[in-house]
Amino acid sequence: MTIDLNHPTTTATLDEAAVERIRADFPILSRTVNGHPLVYLDSGATSQKPQRVIDVERSYYELNNAAVHRGAHTLAGEATELFEDARSAVARFVGVADDEIVWTSNATEGLNLVAYGMSNASLGRGGAAAERFRLGAGDEIVVTELEHHANLVPWQELAFRTGATLRHIGLDDEGRIRLDQAAEIIGERTRVVAFAHVSNVLGAINPVAELVALAHGVGALVVLDACQSAPHLPLDLAALGVDFAVFSGHKMLAPTGVGVLYGRSELLDALPPFLTGGSMITTVGLTESEFLPAPLRFEAGTQRVSQAIALAAAVDYLGEIGMHRIAGWEAELGHRLYEGLAAIPGVRVLGPAPGLGVERVGLASFVVDGIHSHDVGQFLDDRGIAVRVGHHCAQPVHRRYGVTSTTRASTYLYNTAAEVDAAVAAVADSRGFFGVA
């Protein structure tokens, strides 16, 4: 069964009964931690995997394993077909064409691929077709203050290598991207605008349409970090109009080791390669070589075949349940989480409050006055509740709000309202344990 993500035919959200059925698909959710049933609220870091995804990866090794895109034997053919079918499944899931999907190891590699492709273009590689990727002194790359380090450090390095200037759009006190500042910063010199669809710390859905309009108004390329949106929201990258986007398999029910880079066809065809070597060439001489067209031009060396096939199984699973329903359920959980935490004395939740007109996903990062996030997390872990502590690979946004670290609870389709309540109760109790109540 496949569901058209833009025209859901089912109810708008999941219910407790549906979530219980979903939970039964995830073996790990039945284990205990420190004598308590596991309450897994760290899906923003990495998600758990349903039996079907685990089975698909195992089955590939039991039945079909072979090198893809080489060899003429039956297994090689089967493996290649599974690998390319997986590409099609992921392309459909985000509303783009098959040849616009590049497999990477993770989202970080996808962002580095774009940055290094531009770097190579700046050195003259790619000829006239790559002209639009060339950067030099006077050019500007624009990011926001809420970026994950993966969507910040590669641009810092690209700026150092090319002489371009890196600028950033700030945040307001409520946790929103300052569009007034974006309109001032994005200008004639801007060549790239890179930003997160959803902040992994603030949990807000960012104004993609407005930023795309500003960027395209000056001919700049848009790079979208979709790591926290692709797993949780219906995503149509073609409709969003972004030029490049990245996301990560392990955050959306798939194994580690596989990520996705989307690029508009004409851009991928013009971008010089990042990693080079076998499998990405047509003709190799002793001094120079010619490259395959995209996407294979960006897939040098042996590929992550089992992981890609398992990612396809994961997006099929998500699609069958329906991304609109998943997003609806997580919005409910997120609201419950936000309100529950915000009602605890001495607890401050980062990001735009509900009611400010900014949509939030099902995560909340928060500070408990007088208790360090590590200590809060340790207290929750003692009750089997898994949350993330620290800076979540986003130091600048923490600095913006005057903290070094936060505790983050992040939900997914398999979480229940009772689990959210258990986490909120544990946070409240931690204040007594650490003597700040």
Added chain:
Amino acid sequence: MASSELQSMYQAVILDHSKEKHGFGLRADDDGSSHQINPTCGDEVTLQVHRGVDGSVASISWEGQGCSISTASASLLSDLVHDLSDDEVEARISAFRELMQSKGAIEGDEDLLGDAVALGGVSRYITRIKCAMLPWVAFEDALRLR
């Protein structure tokens, strides 16, 4: 409400030191200092070594911000360092490192570590050992930079 393991990590002496912070506050001069960061959480400590006229380690002072474990560890360490030779200091650092690597198997030498043996419970939590070690690593580094 909290398990005995959790209570053994967060003993009263640790929670007290995390609030009282003995040795807190940097001085204008030092005989070696070090700034250490725990990259996973951004916690940091700056630790100064102060030597006496005979060259012994008279005391330490520190500033920083971090979880109760790293803060208490710095406070307990500062209680421990009063007019020690470099050899005595080294023995204490070695004993503490051994305790942290013990996974709860040893009690810790109270003669060498004093109240800092209370941090032994941390060694059962692999994710928190770095927190307890942070000021001790800074101390070791500050001694080297003499």
